[in-house]
Amino acid sequence: MTAAAQREALFEYLLRLGDNCLILGHRLSEWCGKGPVLEEDIALSNIALDLVGQSTLWLDLAATVEGAGRDADALAFKRDVLDWRNFLLVEQPNGDFAQTIVRQFLFDCFHVELLQALTKSANQEIANIAAKAIKEAVYHRRHSGQWVIRLGDGTEESRTRAQAALEQLWGYTRELFDGDAIDEMMMQAGIAIDPGDFHENWRDAVTAVLGEATLTVPEATWSIGGGKKGVHSEHLGFLLAEMQFLPRAYPDAKW
């Protein structure tokens, strides 16, 4: 494999890491001032802050690897839907608090496993970012996991809503573990591991919490993917239209 092809694969891989964090962080920031209780306004904005912070680190590194004169902001604000590499899961709308929490929990359990693997990456810069990010991700998982339990084992209404959120989002989780050619190249280079390798760990962690929450693990009757390759749901375009508005409308301005 040529050095250029390897660099391109690494760039793609870093975009996936950065885009997941940024899109999910952005979704959480939509909750600002609208949380069910003040403590959750603080927690959700704190998690959004962590994720946008992590996305900046990944996208900075992606821009350096690409070496085409773009920076993290150019990657965040000047790419259109087809060039985004996040999972469909993280771009799904917030819905009610149960949907937001379940989406977060399914991602957090994945994120902790992924970052744990990346702390051992042969790429030192990736290992360093992962080591920093994992501390935050563990806290995020604890927060979302505790809420899944409270909602599942709370009232009849909260249980119904949490179960509905699970059914609605479960089909997007398959994509988190489906390796492709890029993952394969990262594996070969010792940069990352096959995401399929931690599917079982993820399932165990999720199942344990859902059990405590008295919720049922959904049947995998459907699954949709494509985000990793730029085939998104319709929701992402609207999110980007809002997020990218200023740099797009005023391309010469510095903010």
Place this chain on the structure above:
Amino acid sequence: MVESQSPGQASETEEAARFQARVDQEIKIEPRDWMPEGYRKTLVRQISQHAHSEIVGMLPEGCWVTRAPSLRRKVQLLAKIQDEAGHGLYLYSAAETLGTPRSEMIDALHSDRAKYSNIFNYPVLSWADIGTIGWLVDGAAIINQIALCRCSYGPYARAMERICREESFHQRQGYEIMMSMAFGTSEQKRMAQSALDRWWGPSLMMFGPSDRDTAQSSQSMAWKIKRVSNDDLRQQFVDMAVPQAEYLGLKIPDPDLKWNEERGHYDFGEIDWAELKRVVSGDGPCNKERMAARIKAHEDGAWVREAAVAYAEKKRQRESAARIAAE
């Protein structure tokens, strides 16, 4: 605490005299100390109003957090909004030390029995408005709050010290946004000037009515809840903001604004008190919208709060059953 006599033994007048003596000696009043009912009520009103302002203030900023123009600005604004929610939390806690639960204060806000800062009833139209809010609104808030760090009520004064440190950070960030706008493209300059034009008057109104027209001030001053008069605080603000606007090359929308050598302060034009009255009484550009957003968030969150309470109760029962089984 009352040292030798319990509240029941001392007469109301004696207690009141002892209380005032402590205030005069700059000894902080603490939650379990005796205090006049009026003092308690004034504080609950003022602290909860302050807490509500932090919470309602998250809405206009939240309206731009999803459109922040760079990753750095997005992180800064998120951190600022998070700080504000935190300020709301300490302030509600400070007010709770006076015996009013948070839920009661929030109900008062939602049923229009409590106020919040008038400034948040104006629309946030461009990114420069976010800069201006940091620069002027947080700037005005700091001037108010520095004075409150010396307030006679301990929990409020201590909350203020912490809040002031964070607010001054917000103000610097706001001014930095204004620098990038005012020194930016012609479109950015236009946004910056428009923001200043719209936020200047409402920022001056943040200090409340003129000293000529305030009824509560003198009692609050004697109790040292309020340490500096509205007009003196407003003057400090104008003196701070004018050179900052000049540096940015922006024009403050006040034809009467000029340096008064003799006073050593800027003179400024009469405030539109009729507008202040109108907006305070609910007829501002965003009053209805802000309150509707708060009430919707609260109502939409009701099932979540109920779930948390129900779960905590189940957990408590299970733990106590387990304890009994173990014994």
